[in-house]
Amino acid sequence: MPAGQALLFTSRRDDADAALLAAPGVAPFTWRRLLRALRDPDLEVLEVAEPLWLGEWRRALRYIALARAVRVVRRRRVAVATYAIENLDARERVPSRVARLALAVSLLSLDAVVFGTSGAAENYRRAFGWSLRRARHTVLPPRLDACSVCAADGTPREATVLFLGTPSERKGFPVLLEAWALAGAAERGWRLVVADPRGSSELALPAGVSVTVDPPRAQVHAMLRSATVVAMPSVRVPGWREQIGLPLVEGLAHGCRVVTTTETGLADDLRDHPAVELTTPRDPQSLADGLLRAMRGRVDVPPGRRGHTKSDVVAWWRSACMRRW
Incomplete structure (x- = not known):
């Protein structure tokens, strides 16, 4: 997890990395913890779940409203950002036109969006292109180069x-x-x-x-x-x-x-x-x-860096919001 980032989670997957959950700054979500984070004078970016994750997005809208209120009181800017990867057609994910319109309007609350794939970017563009014009957005696919956990140990490749x-x-x-x-x-x-x-x-x-x-x-x-x-x-x-x-x-x-x-x-x-x-x-x-x-085929890791880490995503959010403001 990038330095300086805190994570408040509302649910956890069965295959969640136990080491991540035990890391400093990672804790179950409570309104008190969120309010404490929003009052932090060093807070720059509030990351929320992506809009097409509908259950979490409904919660996120409440977090965004609280962040806006705290920002007005403290007179400090806090950018709202999301990382989006939904690949299922938005019209299938949200069949109702009225619901899609409401979702599109709610996207106006975003300041910055990073899409994890070109497919997700195109999906959102088709369904919500007009409402994304307010936010800065880009595509940053995940890092594909050598694993940072494994050291080269000479393990032979098997068939x-x-x-x-x-x-x-x-x-x-x-x-x-x-x-x-x-x-x-x-x-x-x-x-x-x-x-x-x-x-x-x-x-x-x-x-x-x-x-x-x-x-x-x-x-x-x-x-x-x-x-x-x-x-x-x-x-x-x-x-x-x-x-x-x-x-x-x-x-x-x-x-x-x-x-x-x-x-x-x-x-x-x-x-x-x-x-x-x-x-x-x-x-x-x-x-x-x-x-x-x-x-x-041959088995080789292509040379050079390819793709992006979460640190790159956070850095892009910060840079994009600074340019916007």
Whole structure:
């Protein structure tokens, strides 16, 4: 977490990083904690949940109103910023025209927006372009270069395709199993390893496929260091579309080649990446062809920095608001 940033969380995911939750400045949300933060004379930016995260955005509007009130009393400017990654069409996320109009009007309360993918930026532009004109905004895809946690330990690459996440329909796992057979991967000496955080499904697995249930983070890093390919063939289902695809980010950060579909939010930002194979969603043959290309390719981390960290996002917010004011 960037220096000088505090995090008040209203809920937590099952796979939340325990180290982050234990860090100084991270605490469950209370109105008292928020008021104390807003009264801090050094406060420059209030980050709120993205607007298309509807439940949290309704809460965020109350936080913004409080921040505005405190700002008037203390006569200090506090910018309101958000990081947006929703890839599902806003018209499907918010079917009602009246509700979309109300949401568009509420976006006028934002001073700065960073989109995590080009897909998210285009999604918001189509639905709320006029209401975003007031805010400064840009696209800063996540960092894709070498993992900052792992040191080079000489771990040899194995003939392994790694699937990180719950082996569900929306993550494209049934299609992956079909593609695995079409590619003849097991006959070529390859293994498909599933790192399932829940272990809740009972799967009939073909030859060469195994599941590791709820591996700790250290083991996940080790699996990424030894794997050759990371596969995440997400598909769109009603009410959901892959926002970013963190397994892809982690795979690239560990020097793996990755195979995904055009449904992931990062697809447009990864089209020219030398370690990425984009395939057609729900198409086993396209996915099989992508797997074969990835299996035959070299495994190298592209040189140089690519993408952005949260510190870069915060720095952009601060710079954008200073230019605006």
